[in-house]
Amino acid sequence: MTTTHFDYLIVGGGMVADTAARGIRELDANGSIGILSDDVDEPYTRPALSKKLWTDDEFTWEKVPLGTSDDTGADIRLRTRATAIRPDAHEVDADDETFSYGKLLIATGGKPVPLPVEDHSNGARALTFRTAEDYRRLRALAEEVDRVAVVGGGYIGSELAAALVQNDVETVLVHTGAVLGDAVFPAALAERFEKLFRDAGVEIVAGSKVAGGEVDAAGARLELDNGDEVRADAVVSGLGIEVATDLAEAAGLKVDDGVHVDAQLRASADDVYAAGDVASYPDRLLGRRRVEHVDNANEQGKAAGRNLAGAAEPYTHTPYYYSAVFGIRYEAVGTLDSSLETVEDWIDADRGVVYYLDHDRVVGVLLWNVEDARDAARSVLAESDTLTRDDLVGRIR
Known part of the structure; x- marks a missing residue:
């Protein structure tokens, strides 16, 4: 069995792999990057698959690929399924090949x-x-x-x-x-x-x-x-995903609703990191969580890439998520759960903000057709201990 070495090895070929490779290149122009992907396509913009490609005639297929290999020089192995991670040996088996690594990023996402x-x-x-x-x-x-x-x-x-x-x-x-x-x-x-x-x-x-x-x-x-x-x-x-933690579990890594990572996205073995859908991380505002949305994939992937290359920076971004159907767009930060208490603040019939409260503390903000307010929503979550219900109405416009 042949062995190929990469300074940085990424298992998973989605949007996290793309932004991680770019994050690595911000600090290391020359280190070798390998991406093992069981997909048939190089990394692409996933949200378009259920949104713009169906509804926007000007958003055509050539806008879907992210250009990861061209932009970063990463060696992307498509149709390649990792079968085992050996953290002590700094090796990953995939099909009939072994890959050794300096630093490893697990970005396996999930299976539908x-x-x-x-x-x-x-x-x-x-x-x-x-x-x-x-x-x-x-x-x-x-x-x-x-x-x-x-x-x-x-x-x-x-x-x-x-x-x-x-x-x-x-x-x-x-x-x-x-x-x-x-x-x-x-x-x-x-x-x-x-x-x-x-x-x-x-x-x-x-x-x-x-x-x-x-x-x-x-x-x-x-x-x-x-x-x-x-x-x-x-x-x-359209029933969601099962998180792909099998490789991490078999490798002896700590797994608890995802691969357990610290603020720098480090897993429980030396030189191993995780990011994206598969990572359970400590959010600065909301506590430990796992987020299956594109903003987290992009920002966490970039942060992980920088840390693989030695940045040693905490991931401090609280991600948002969004959906767009029939001309409405809603965005959200935090937890949306209709069983929680809510405070609704409607600007007009079509635009408004809904705050989700757990024991009078805001844990989620829904922005319904309200643009450019994600940072304002994050500030509400950051200040949730000091805000009353009366403070919420009219706060975001």
């Missing part, structure tokens, strides 16, 4: 949760949605078939349903809530959110979990846990 259906179509009519290849397959299906079922009412599921219906595909959205978005939005706002989908023509099947079913070349039959059935020509899962 599959549907509990029997798939006789070999993935032709039953898709998960995570990669650019998944986007291309769903895009091709959208041209071929009349009706697609989307399962899951979270970020990916709602964005995919919006994308499909706006591209003239008959769309049915199956989700477990009573109202779309009711796990995160206050009740009246969830009703407004669901109405956007209904008005666009999405058929919504609420309060239902897919318990079984089968998919073949002719289409999909989904069995719901209440005994009902949903039929479509194809089905796509």
